[in-house]
Amino acid sequence: MTRMDLRGKTALITGSTGKIGRFLAETLAQEGVQCLCQYHRQDRLANKLVQDIRRRGGRAFAFRTDFRDAAQIRRLFQEAQRYGPIDILIHSAGLFEKTPLKNCTEQQIEDLIRLNLTVPLFLTRLFVKSRPSYGRKRPFAKVLFFADIGAFRPWRDYSVYCAAKAGLTAATRSLAKELAPGITVNAIAPGIVEGTIRNRKEAAERQARIPLGRFVPVKDLMEAVLFLLKTDSMTGEVLAIDGGAVL
Template sequence: MEIADYTAVVTGASGHIGRAVAMTLAARGMNCLCHYYRNLSAVESVVRQITAAGRRAVAVQGDLACQEDIARLFDAARDIGKVRVLINSAAIFERRPLKAFSCETVGRTLAVNLAAPMLTSRYFVQLLISEGLDFSAAASPFAKIVNLADIAALRPWAEYGAYCAAKAGLIGLTGALAKELAPAVTVNAVAPGIVTWPEPMTPQQTQSQQSRIPAGRFARAEEIAQSVAFLLDNDYITGHTLVVDGGRSI
């Protein structure tokens, strides 16, 4: 499937990976709806760079724990062009030991990290159908979904139970939707290793973490974005989780 001149919806486009994905897709000729929650200045920078490169881009704020906000993303995307790619990159990443679990805190993590990709996928498919695309007659993919999972889904971290559970669920969702939407839509996931850590690390902590990675360093956001682009380029990969962790999970 050729993605140039189509539009991508990228959630979490103000984050390190989301920004890199949006920029990578724009470099490949796509227009982008760049979703953000709080960091307006970061997403505005992305939009400026994309538009300066001659593509269309718009920033749309939304709380992905709110279904109405999710629906609004796809209403806005219609104004940019034909949407054929969905990138679920937004996530909450918080340290929270078991003793601190509550319905409110765990519920929000699961809502943003797992329920939101379910709903964005639903509205994405509804948009495709509204444009007259016939799923029953498809012989090859005409749209793509890529979910940003995490190696924590496969090798969980202590005190990040809600995050790890949500990302593991996202991998399960990826496989389920790949079967349900084939062959019209491919659905894949990328499971990155450490790119950035939300809490400050001492030099000793950084060295300790990097020593466990055969590649000897943390990933760059651009490398994760390149992995997303690889999955978009290939029409015969679906239901797959591509681990991009420098060998950390070996």
């Protein structure tokens, strides 16, 4: 099995101020990856993240972007490329909202589809255009999306989010074929990640319904991320890491 050596590579990580995103940047920086960290509102957290990485000897830069604006997406990509060709694209930014159709707005539907499905396609398009030699024989660049087990086992009142994530899993498989053999495209579909549900009673009830009886530790997600980025033998995979919740 061939493996990508991550050291010296450059990754664009969206949603780097999120519960998962901040660990993505730290984990990749520890592997010697230069991290280009997109965020939206949390300036202080983004700056602290890049400062912490630099203090440990890594390379990281923060980019403020509102993905609801297509011009800002293009600008992010242009600015990010100043730090070298992007080898790894990780889309972790997302929006999670309950949208019972009777009560939700058209804008909510637009935003949920946009953040969870349209933006990863826009970014992958820019990524591919920036790496025209993607027809090379062996993987030299990687795309990793964050889906959700709601794509496979949708919940009531979350039709828009679940539809967007289901679309993202379909895009993962289709793009894997389109971009092979030079670029691999995989996704992780997490179950509920530790720390996401703050209400203790609700957390206990939810955990009781998961076969392995616990939420997903971020550390386990990071191990999967590194595996999917390093291996040159998988593409089009949507890996559920969920304690069996999807069963």
